[in-house]
Amino acid sequence: MSALQLISLFTALPLLNLISASPTIHHDEYRHPSNGICTDYTIKSEVTSNDFVWGLDHFNDNYDVAAFLFNNSRKDTFTTFQPFSGTKNVTKQFEVAATFCTPEEMKGGKEKTVLVATHGLGYDRRYWAPSYKPDEYSFVQYALANGYSIFYYDRLGTGKSQILSGYTNQASNQIEILSKMVQEIRKGMYTSTVKASKIVLVGHSFGSFISDAMVAQYPGLVEGVVLTGIGFAGLTDDAGPSSRWIPSAFASRIASTVSSAYRSLDSGYLSFGDVYAHIETFFHQPNYAVDVVEYAQAISQPFAIAEYLSLGRISLVAAEFKGPVFITSGQFDLIVCGGECKSTFANGTQKEKFPKARVLETYAHPGAGHGVNFGANATGFFGKTVEFLDKNF
Numbered sequence: 001m002s003a004l005q006l007i008s009l010f011t012a013l014p015l016l017n018l019i020s021a022s023p024t025i026h027h028d029e030y031r032h033p034s035n036g037i038c039t040d041y042t043i044k045s046e047v048t049s050n051d052f053v054w055g056l057d058h059f060n061d062n063y064d065v066a067a068f069l070f071n072n073s074r075k076d077t078f079t080t081f082q083p084f085s086g087t088k089n090v091t092k093q094f095e096v097a098a099t100f101c102t103p104e105e106m107k108g109g110k111e112k113t114v115l116v117a118t119h120g121l122g123y124d125r126r127y128w129a130p131s132y133k134p135d136e137y138s139f140v141q142y143a144l145a146n147g148y149s150i151f152y153y154d155r156l157g158t159g160k161s162q163i164l165s166g167y168t169n170q171a172s173n174q175i176e177i178l179s180k181m182v183q184e185i186r187k188g189m190y191t192s193t194v195k196a197s198k199i200v201l202v203g204h205s206f207g208s209f210i211s212d213a214m215v216a217q218y219p220g221l222v223e224g225v226v227l228t229g230i231g232f233a234g235l236t237d238d239a240g241p242s243s244r245w246i247p248s249a250f251a252s253r254i255a256s257t258v259s260s261a262y263r264s265l266d267s268g269y270l271s272f273g274d275v276y277a278h279i280e281t282f283f284h285q286p287n288y289a290v291d292v293v294e295y296a297q298a299i300s301q302p303f304a305i306a307e308y309l310s311l312g313r314i315s316l317v318a319a320e321f322k323g324p325v326f327i328t329s330g331q332f333d334l335i336v337c338g339g340e341c342k343s344t345f346a347n348g349t350q351k352e353k354f355p356k357a358r359v360l361e362t363y364a365h366p367g368a369g370h371g372v373n374f375g376a377n378a379t380g381f382f383g384k385t386v387e388f389l390d391k392n393f
């Protein structure tokens with residue numbers, strides 16, 4: 001598939017504090033769900049990854065970002081724009097902040113199936129467990145109520161995890177970190193008293209691409225995969241070319257120039273220009289509540305430019321993965337389906353990524369955009385996921 005499509009992977013965006021005062025937002029709250037027994041972990045991992053090396057000058061200001069957005073959007077970007085100068089193997093130690101929860105109320109041993117959730121660009125682990133209106137929007141709370149255990153973490157460069165330069169933080173190092181954590185979860189290192197019998201990766205957007213790439217590289221590590229906010233549009237689908245415009249639709253700006261909250265991030269981190277850019281790319285009128293989107297904006301996190309650019313350049317074909325795979329997005333996902341997912345799923349191109357999957361199901365959630373967990377009827381979406389898990393694990 002073309003690099004165009006891959007690039008589309010995008011996920012969330014950063015946001016900033018242009019927020020009005022409506023919901024009471026506790027920026028620091030990574031509150032545990034009320035129906036779980038939860039433990040926080042700080043995980044140190046030394047990993048080696050084959051990283052892309054940034055080949056251009058760093059952005060000095062938003063004029064440079066505007067030039068980048070132009071470079072990235074033009075029709076011949078794949079031949080005219082080479083942001084990386086090559087690759088090299090890098091060994092480094094990283095620190096990741098994570099939470100593991102097991103249900104307070106067990107449901108017939110299902111707690112031994114551990115979901116490992118990786119969020120997308122623009123958010124941190126609170127995408128899965130918002131403290132705002134959790135009954136309606138927390139996937140973690142929903143999964144626990146249905147008996148599953150769940151491990152969720154802040155990807156590098158977000159939340160309470162380690163920050164590194166936005167010119168080096170990318171897919172490769174995050175894939176290696178995820179695979180290492182999964183192997184340690186299997187050994188029981190971050191699952192409190194639970195011994196995992198099955199592990200299922202759950203991703204959103206960039207987190208889905210990372211999860212997919214992990215099983216492409218290491219097909220034997222997990223039993224199943226749930227990918228949300230993802231489309232895998234085929235070559236004849238206009239979603240591919242339109243994805244080049246996504247960073248422009250974010251109105252991407254250097255994060256530290258948008259909010260003082262991001263002053264510790266270097267110029268390789270970009271954020272949404274404003275809440276309306278976030279809405280255009282993540283939500284679909286009338287399928288969202290303004291207070292919830294304001295919360296999403298308030299907790300949003302900048303993304304690394306190397307994360308975005310590395311995505312179109314990694315292998316997503318999980319040729320040897322045999323477990324069940326669920327591929328889903330909102331019906332009106334602009335980022336991965338060019339604004340309309342039913343035709344993207346009707347074409348069946350998802351199968352090219354998982355040719356040996358024992359089960360492969362796709363689902364477009366009615367009315368939703370890319371940020372499904374913060375859209376209307378998020379619990380209807382969680383219900384579809386749990387239905388898939390109950391049937392296959």
Ligand SMILES: *[C@@H]1O[C@H](CO)[C@@H](O)[C@H](O)[C@H]1NC(C)=O
Binds near residue numbers: 057065
């Ligand atoms: C834009 O692309 C040109 C090459 O076409 C390159 O020389 C320039 O440095 C790029 N600028 C940015 C900010 O990406």
Ligand SMILES: *[C@@H]1O[C@H](CO)[C@@H](O)[C@H](O)[C@H]1NC(C)=O
Binds near residue numbers: 050088
């Ligand atoms: C990087 O590591 C891979 C395997 O992990 C190896 O095949 C490759 O030769 C290494 N590249 C360099 C430049 O050392």
Ligand SMILES: *[C@@H]1O[C@H](CO)[C@@H](O)[C@H](O)[C@H]1NC(C)=O
Binds near residue numbers: 236346347348
């Ligand atoms: C997939 O797209 C191709 C090219 O547009 C089209 O010919 C084909 O009928 C589509 N297949 C399905 C199942 O929609």
Ligand SMILES: *[C@@H]1O[C@H](CO)[C@@H](O)[C@H](O)[C@H]1NC(C)=O
Binds near residue numbers: 365379380381383384
């Ligand atoms: C919510 O989503 C579920 C799953 O698709 C669906 O069955 C239900 O009708 C939806 N509810 C509303 C109010 O749209």
